[in-house]
Amino acid sequence: MIRIIIHGCNGKMGKVVAKLAAESYDFKIVAGVDKNISPLDFPVYSDLKDVKEEADVVIDFSYHEAVPNLVKAALKKKLPVVIATTGLSEEELKVIGEASKEIPIFKSANMSLGVNILINLVKEAAKILQQDFDIEIIEKHHNMKKDAPSGTALMIADSINQVLNDKKEYVYGRHTKTEQRKPNELGIHAVRGGTIVGEHQVIFAGHDEVITISHSAQSREIFGYGALQAAKFIINQKPGLYTMEDLVKKG
Numbered sequence: 001m002i003r004i005i006i007h008g009c010n011g012k013m014g015k016v017v018a019k020l021a022a023e024s025y026d027f028k029i030v031a032g033v034d035k036n037i038s039p040l041d042f043p044v045y046s047d048l049k050d051v052k053e054e055a056d057v058v059i060d061f062s063y064h065e066a067v068p069n070l071v072k073a074a075l076k077k078k079l080p081v082v083i084a085t086t087g088l089s090e091e092e093l094k095v096i097g098e099a100s101k102e103i104p105i106f107k108s109a110n111m112s113l114g115v116n117i118l119i120n121l122v123k124e125a126a127k128i129l130q131q132d133f134d135i136e137i138i139e140k141h142h143n144m145k146k147d148a149p150s151g152t153a154l155m156i157a158d159s160i161n162q163v164l165n166d167k168k169e170y171v172y173g174r175h176t177k178t179e180q181r182k183p184n185e186l187g188i189h190a191v192r193g194g195t196i197v198g199e200h201q202v203i204f205a206g207h208d209e210v211i212t213i214s215h216s217a218q219s220r221e222i223f224g225y226g227a228l229q230a231a232k233f234i235i236n237q238k239p240g241l242y243t244m245e246d247l248v249k250k251g
């Protein structure tokens with residue numbers, strides 16, 4: 001049985017992870033951490049460094065500013081971490097990168113299998129269509145989401161740039177633009193409303209034809225399930241920074 005600490009346990013995703021773990025014999029939530037310390041079925045602390053329970057791994061769905069403190073506490077406890085939180089700054093990413101030299105860290109802006117498959121399809125399409133098609137990404141999420149654009153939209157954009165030798169320049173929305181679109185632009189657009197769980201569309205627009213590759217999350221369970229699989233994977237790894245690609249490759 002894998003013993004888990006949920007960081008961000010009182011949030012929407014923290015509660016989903018706790019529910020999925022309670023339904024499985026493979027996982028046990030031994031403690032939670034949240035700035036809102038409302039009681040749950042396990043002890044809740046306001047800081048990982050104060051957690052007394054023994055654990056194998058931390059799963060984080062919290063807020064980007066909380067991540068450096070979490071990672072530093074995990075480093076002291078020598079605990080592997082699964083980071084699902086998005087909106088991380090360059091500085092926060094640096095803290096994660098440094099810590100991953102000493103503990104295994106799994107980080108993905110999207111824990112669903114489907115988005116990982118979408119990224120592979122988008123990379124292939126971008127390679128083939130790069131000369132004649134403009135690429136734009138539209139993402140849609142619920143009205144409670146704090147960061148924009150989504151971590152997933154940025155991850156998709158980075159994967160496109162990876163196969164196109166960094167030739168794409170990101171344009172966030174177009175309200176400040178008063179000139180024609182340049183071929184090297186990659187537009188990224190965010191929509192927020194209602195209870196939309198998560199939609200990502202990658203549009204390849206050519207002359208008189210459009211190809212759209214899209215993913216629609218129908219529940220938060222897909223992210224929670226993916227995070228639990230990532231936890232199972234990361235506890236057996238050496239120090240390093242791992243992604244969904246590593247998990248999928250392992251099968």
Ligand SMILES: NC(=O)c1ccc[n+]([C@@H]2O[C@H](COP(=O)([O-])OP(=O)(O)OC[C@H]3O[C@@H](n4cnc5c(N)ncnc54)[C@H](O)[C@@H]3O)[C@@H](O)[C@H]2O)c1
Pocket residue numbers: 007008009010011012013014033034035036046060061062063064065066083084085086087108109110111112147151223
């Ligand atoms: N990678 C993925 O697949 C995936 C999926 C869904 C959400 N997310 C990301 O996960 C994060 C959380 O999403 P959510 O919908 O659960 O948000 P939420 O706002 O419902 O929950 C966040 C929780 O973190 C807690 N928190 C905030 N600051 C904290 C701190 N300093 N220390 C401890 N706890 C703190 C809040 O009190 C809250 O309970 C967001 O960044 C979101 O984008 C990622």
Ligand SMILES: O=C(O)C1=N[C@H](C(=O)O)CCC1
Pocket residue numbers: 086087109110141145146149150151152153197198
């Ligand atoms: O609900 C959220 O917030 C989500 N955030 C992730 C992102 O920013 O890409 C993944 C989907 C859900």
